Amino acid sequence: MTRAFLFPGQGAQTIGMGQALAQDYAAAQAVFDEVDEALGEKLSDLIWTGSQDDLTLTRNAQPALMATSMAAMAALKSEGVTIEAAAYVAGHSLGEYSALCAAGALSLADTARLLRTRGQAMQEAVPVGKGAMAALLGLDLATAQKVAKAAAQGQICTAANDNDPAQVVVSGHREAVERAVELAKAEGAKRAILLPVSAPFHCALMDPAAEVMADALSHVDIERPAVPVVGNITAHAESSPMLLRNHLVDQVTGAVRWRESVLWMAAHGVTETWEIGAGKALTGMVRRIDKSLATRTVGTPDEVRAAAETLNG
Known part of the structure; x- marks a missing residue:
């Protein structure tokens, strides 16, 4: 099996995520402790015992999801599974930061601070109510475009x-997205629904946030990743720190090319994907993109041990 490690994006957050990992693995607890210290607050308390509404705020959800993914990676390492067990890493939107952190390109503390900045900048880029996002189900990319x-x-x-x-x-202006919902239905979409998000991500309305991230990223070190990162913007693997930095800026306003990313990995030898962290949304997408790929979720202690067992025999 040639595998890729995948890291989830916003929407996967749930109260209590990662808590069992922290209870079973000291290394996972250490991840949450380091993120708390980097942010100067007990984000772990919010993740484990806070309100879902507060956790869903973009400024909280982004570092929280990354921390949970990195806790799962730390638990895997405790069981003898390192990042080199993957041929590639990839993440959906904010998950690209998790992928870079997992591959050693970004430090955990820097990743936490960058995602707090990113979440805040994306939230503040557009006044509440001015933007929206909608899922068009049953339409291919060309029709949706x-x-x-x-x-x-x-x-x-x-x-x-x-x-x-x-x-x-x-994604875009609310009125335009509402028009898209109606037009999609006329084009034969099975469903077209507005999403419960706080801002219109990955469109030109995020330009102010891209400027903030360009500045924030200019102040952190990005190392060459231990395994190549398949980027949202390009849908192919990259290891150049300069290009990885540029892609993180571009993906604030650019489209997430997830379908193409999975197809690229499959075409380059990947036969199995592990979704590392909260939820199983990416696993569902992978199955719909290429049914030949084996899939696994790694977000609980039992899943960590089962994954390790498949590698360690």
């Missing part, structure tokens, strides 16, 4: 996430 273009009418409306063959998310 046609719908978005027709819905724009002088406003911004673009395909933001190409998740799988039958799920594309559009």
